[in-house]
Amino acid sequence: MRKKLIFAALMLFLLMDAVAAVAAPKLNTFERPAAGGAYTLSEWGFDGWSAPWELGMSNRTMIDSAYSHTGGKSLRVFYPQGQIGPENSGAQAPFTLTPGQEYYLSYWVRFSSDFSWGTTEYAGKLGLGLAGGAACSGGQACTGYNGFSSRIIWRSGGQAAIYYYHMGNGGQYGDYAILKNSNGSDVYYQKGQWINIVQRLKVNTVTGGNANPDGQIQIWYNGVSAANISGLRFVRNADKVDKAYFSSFFGGATASFAPANDSYVWYDDIKVSTAKSDICELDAGGCVSRFYQAENYSNMSGVMTEPTPDAGGGQNVGGIDATDWIAFSNVSIPAVGTYLVEYRVASPNNGGKISLDINAGGTVLGHADVPNTGSWSTYRTITQTVQIPAGTHQFGIYAVAGGFDINWWKLTKLY
Ligand SMILES: [Ca+2]
Numbered sequence: 401m402r403k404k405l406i407f408a409a410l411m412l413f414l415l416m417d418a419v420a421a422v423a424a425p426k427l428n429t430f431e432r433p434a435a436g437g438a439y440t441l442s443e444w445g446f447d448g449w450s451a452p453w454e455l456g457m458s459n460r461t462m463i464d465s466a467y468s469h470t471g472g473k474s475l476r477v478f479y480p481q482g483q484i485g486p487e488n489s490g491a492q493a494p495f496t497l498t499p500g501q502e503y504y505l506s507y508w509v510r511f512s513s514d515f516s517w518g519t520t521e522y523a524g525k526l527g528l529g530l531a532g533g534a535a536c537s538g539g540q541a542c543t544g545y546n547g548f549s550s551r552i553i554w555r556s557g558g559q560a561a562i563y564y565y566h567m568g569n570g571g572q573y574g575d576y577a578i579l580k581n582s583n584g585s586d587v588y589y590q591k592g593q594w595i596n597i598v599q600r601l602k603v604n605t606v607t608g609g610n611a612n613p614d615g616q617i618q619i620w621y622n623g624v625s626a627a628n629i630s631g632l633r634f635v636r637n638a639d640k641v642d643k644a645y646f647s648s649f650f651g652g653a654t655a656s657f658a659p660a661n662d663s664y665v666w667y668d669d670i671k672v673s674t675a676k677s678d679i680c681e682l683d684a685g686g687c688v689s690r691f692y693q694a695e696n697y698s699n700m701s702g703v704m705t706e707p708t709p710d711a712g713g714g715q716n717v718g719g720i721d722a723t724d725w726i727a728f729s730n731v732s733i734p735a736v737g738t739y740l741v742e743y744r745v746a747s748p749n750n751g752g753k754i755s756l757d758i759n760a761g762g763t764v765l766g767h768a769d770v771p772n773t774g775s776w777s778t779y780r781t782i783t784q785t786v787q788i789p790a791g792t793h794q795f796g797i798y799a800v801a802g803g804f805d806i807n808w809w810k811l812t813k814l815y
């Protein structure tokens with residue numbers, strides 16, 4: 401009897417663990433590493449992303465505080481003038497996923513304002529794709545036993561397309577489909593602004609070694625359906641989606657595909673999940689966010705306001721000592737989830753510490769260390785990731801340790 405109970409408890413524990421493993425999406429906000437350094441494969445590893453090999457990560461990437469979709473940093477990838485192919489352009493790494501019949505992949509990109517689509521011929525691969533097995537690509541014939549791949553590309557003038565290798569490839573290379581706006585016109589990437597791309601890939605079923613034509617690829621561009629390709633056959637074997645394939649470079653086989661000037665793409669908020677509900681970019685209105693000027697608190701203890709030297713002007717909250725706080729009432733959180741919290745802070749001191757709470761301090765959501773930013777006039781965005789329950793809350797920003805100023809703060813749903 402007792403053994404049975406222990407066995408049942410063990411099974412429940414294992415089941416819960418399995419559910420948790422499936423439920424949590426893979427995420428990268430590029431907020432952990434210090435700005436200015438290369439984002440090497442081992443740095444990816446610290447953030448939970450592993451790959452058996454890479455190209456370009458150690459010499460053509462940088463964690464950059466110049467641009468961010470959320471938080472204060474993003475991943476900058478460099479595409480040197482005159483260079484093509486993953487050895488000399490961009491970056492590549494096939495990040496490992498728990499094998500799944502279908503996956504959703506979301507990421508944000510920002511092309512440099514003078515991004516070059518090519519010299520006299522125009523093609524390149526952008527960001528991450530989904531792949532499985534031996535990731536059939538690069539002019540290979542896909543047999544159903546050597547995997548598949550599906551990646552986003554640009555064409556002449558920045559025309560956007562999905563490029564996919566499947567068993568029914570029309571020619572030597574993969575097939576592509578131009579992304580479409582809701583009015584039927586072609587999608588062209590906009591430079592100098594953040595763009596969201598979501599891909600869903602569902603592997604076909606297999607019956608007795610035959611590939612059933614029920615595989616599918618869907619693309620959303622800024623939350624709007626831009627491609628939906630069904631009837632696809634990818635595999636005859638048990639291969640699933642098992643890679644989030646970072647694969648971005650210029651080419652094309654000749655230098656005519658190379659960029660005419662040094663070009664960059666910034667990447668942020670990469671998410672991969674088996675569940676559509678984790679991709680809040682596909683929710684109506686996108687991912688919930690809330691933004692507050694610090695000086696617009698509804699209540700406070702011990703602080704003062706003053707003109708801010710930060711970009712955008714207005715005021716900031718200062719005079720913050722340990723145990724001081726500011727509160728913000730009637731903050732509506734429509735859905736439970738994991739949120740990124742941003743604080744815009746300045747401090748010439750070491751050791752500042754914020755805690756974020758709800759229920760008048762009764763529920764502490766998390767802590768964030770405030771670094772020495774160099775001076776009272778040097779503002780930086782720091783972040784933390786917290787779980788927030790649904791409801792209308794009063795949020796408290798509490799100084800565990802003081803010595804910093806705060807200009808604004810923001811919540812953004814991650815998943
Ligand atoms: Ca970021």
Ligand SMILES: [Ca+2]
Binds near residue numbers: 694708714715807808
């Ligand atoms: Ca302010």
